[in-house]
Amino acid sequence: MLRLREFSASGYRSLRKIVCPVSELEVFVGGNGVGKTNLYRALELVRAAATNTLGLELAQEGMEAAFWAGARRSGPARIELEASLSDPQARGAARGVYRYHVAIGFPAPTAAAFAAEPQIKEEWLSYDNGERQVRLVDRRGPSVMARDEAGRPIEIDIDLLGSETVLGRLEDPSRFPMLDMVRRTLLEWRFYHDLRTDAGSPLRRPCPAVATPTLASDGANLAAVFATLAHIREDTHDLDAVIAAAFPGARLVVPRPERVATFGMVFSEFPQRVFEPEELSDGTLRFLGLAGALLAYRLPPFIALNEPEASLHPDLMAPLAQLVTQAAERSQVWLVTHSQPLADAIAATGAGKVRTVTKQDGATWIEGLSLIGQFAGED
Incomplete structure (x- = not known):
């Protein structure tokens, strides 16, 4: 391309x-x-x-x-x-x-x-x-x-x-x-500016179990993107690492899909319980959506992000910067942001132009x- x-x-x-x-x-x-x-x-x-x-x-x-x-x-x-x-x-x-x-x-x-x-x-x-x-x-x-x-x-x-x-x-x-x-x-x-996190968000719903290389602009196929990494490519190293950096002690759970794909999160406070997407906080869900966009099996040649920091805790700026710089090794990335901490975190990596x-x-x-x-x- x-x-x-x-x-x-x-x-x-x-x-x-x-x-x-x-x-x-x-x-x-x-x-x-x-x-x-x-x-x-x-x-x-x-x-x-x-x-x-x-x-x-x-x-x-x-x-x-x-x-x-x-x-x-x-x-x-x-x-x-x-x-x-x-x-x-x-x-x-x-x-x-x-x-x-x-x-x-x-x-x-x-x-x-x-x-x-x-x-x-x-x-x-x-x-x-x-x-x-x-x-x-x-x-x-x-x-x-x-x-x-x-x-x-x-x-x-x-x-x-x-x-x-x-x-x-x-x-x-x-x-x-x-x-x-x-x-x-x-x-x-791909342009990602509408990764909704409300109760009716596409991110919170299961989706058809089809091998999916790229996240849709609205995130409706997020579960399939995760399932493709976990069960088709069989490599979630980068995904697991960034989730561990963002949510210490937590891990992503991606069951092997049959007709539909889904996912959940396990947190250190409740190690025996899987929290389904509809239970996750807006910030957690949005970060997972961004991870799906930037770590998918196949990235588009160009990715644009508009204020990806919205609803994210300030502690997530460094993991988000990690996501962005990793994606820029495989695709062009164009990002607009209000967040000076996010811009500073990206600048600190030495990647790209701020x-x-x-x-x-x-x-x-x-x-x-x-x-x-x-x-x-x-x-």
């Missing part, structure tokens, strides 16, 4: 214009209201382009609310998102950069669309091999050009609504292999970042 190298967003909420390089582990820390979640959400919208739900998700937010609210240049308001990706295993000419760009705005008065419906104004995918940049896909209004498997530019006859993305609609892997590779990469990304998010004239910014997307002292 491709790795994310750089991300940029402009015109979205508090993101007036920001270009940010991306390492294997990026931690963004800052106070309330500086726009950390907008960074996370803008990146999530790039994935929505691959699922063809970008227009829907912006409509659910409300386009007026989604636009940058500050002063802007003349012309219609637009949200622009861009992600640069490359293959870390490629060598020579194949080690190029794929750049996906999409711009969204309101429909023109004459367009066949609802008045406040998000419309794709511009969309393109390019490939830069270091010597020249080639447009693989170029969409301007209803017109779509794409290069086929032989590299020839051809006009595509596709039934495409203004709210739909080419990335989400053009499905022909054999004919457009590079477009397909970018889309498949984005579809594999960035401080601030506001400048109402716009979200990252300390040390230049306008062209470079951090001082970093290549």
